[in-house]
Amino acid sequence: MAKILILGAGVMGSSLSVPALDNGHEVLLAGTHLDVEIIDALKADRSKHPTLRAPLPTEVIPLQIGEVGPEQGAAADVIVVGVSSPGIDWVIGQLIRLVDRPKPIALVTKGLAETGHEKPGAFTDRVRNALGAKGLGDCALIGIGGPCIARELALRQPTSVVFASDELSVAADFARMMQTEYYRVHTSDDLLGVEACAALKNFYAIGVSAMISRYVNPDKAEPAPAKNPTAAVFNQAIQEMARLAAWIGGRRETAFDLAGAGDLHVTVGGGRNSKLGKHLGANLAVTQVMEGPLKGETVEGLDTGRSLAPGLFSAFERGTLNPGAFPLACALLDAILKNKLFAFDHGSLGTALYPMETTS
Structure with a gap:
């Protein structure tokens, strides 16, 4: 039996406690300073998570962050980071406070780290750098990606995800710890690729989802979204995500797997x-x-778009990347940074200039 400390009691962090507890591990679920009401509710009744809308096993140990100290950090075999992307700085501070020796740290938090006018980095890079300053730069880091709706996981619906680490054996060890009949874990050594896609799918889901409301079939008793344009822009998003994943330092084929296409699918849903x-x-x-x-x-x-923009525009200026290969990203950034109306439609795909790419 392992001891797992989860930082963040939102829906995703909380749902990860379910397969861990089903496998007999001890799980401490620590809320952030924003999760006080959630932890209070769980202490009273494990089935009453205010936002997950699914019961947690009675064995989970909910704690306010003030109840978590170096003793709990030292006892944990694995620490899981389950905060939303704006909380990454907060959780890095907690890791510095709690981690006293090298141990695996798994991030389900999705986001890109802005690096000025260079290509963005992954959140795992920020964690590694912060712990390195404390002399703990050899902590093994794991990125968790793939299509996983938190409530469905908590309800034990079949779910396939990917655990990625530069040290594949570390990802495999944690996968064995977490895998159940309903939570199927694949492993990868493409940490940067998985982390890039896990963040970028949130950004691109905005553009794909716009097609759902932009194109509607009018000839039904109840007008319904047209599926063809949504599918076409979904493919465009995957092609652009593959180029960006490779630019950031991962493998482009990762975008066509669980962390890219799979996760984008559920996020659009x-x-x-x-x-x-x-x-x-x-x-x-x-x-x-x-x-x-x-x-x-x-x-x-x-947040992902804002972190992506400086490095992406710099790459356009230097000629490292061709802006014509990223029409969806450019339209999204115009909408996010300049507050323009989202000016992308089926005619923006430009297939004559940029033919379909394959993973071979």
Whole structure:
């Protein structure tokens, strides 16, 4: 039996406790300073997670962050980071406080780290650098990607994900720890590729989801979204994601697997990135949406776009990347950074100049 400390009691961090507990491990679920009500609710009744809408096993140990100290950090065999992307700096501070010796740290947190005018890095890079300053740069880091809706995992619906690490044996060890009949874990040594795709799918899901509201079949009793344009832009998103994953330092084929195409599929199917995209497809500007129907919500695709932009535009200027190969990204960044209406449609695909790429 292993001891697993999860930092972040939101829906994803909480759902990961289910396969871990089903495998007999001890799980401490530590809430952030924003999760006080969640932890209070779970302490009273493990089945009453306020946002997950699914029960957690009674064996989970919910803790407020003030109840977690170096003793719990030292006892943990693995630490799982389950905060949303804006919380990455907070969680790095907690890791510095809690980690006293090298141990695996797994991140389900999705995002890119801005590096000025260079290509963006992964959150795992930021964690490694911060721990390195403490003399713990040899902590093994694992990126968790793939199509996983937290509530479905908590309800034990069949789910396939990928654990990636520069040290494949570390990813494999953690996979064996977590895998169940319903939670099937693949492994990869393409940590940068998985981390890049895990972040970029949130960004691209905004653009794909815009097609759902932009194109509607009018000849039905109840108008329904046209599927052809959504599928075409989904493919465009995957092609661009593959180019960006390779540019960032991963393998382009990772974009065509669970961390890319698979995760993009479920993200387009629902969630805040998808909701934002549908509003953009209906010709609302980003600020209108974020000050209106999504006010107070964290839309991680926006953060990813803002982190991606400086390095991407610099690469365009230097000729490292061709902007003509990224029409969807450029349209999204115009909408995010300049508050323009989302000006991308089926005619923007440009297939004559950029033929379909393969993974071979």
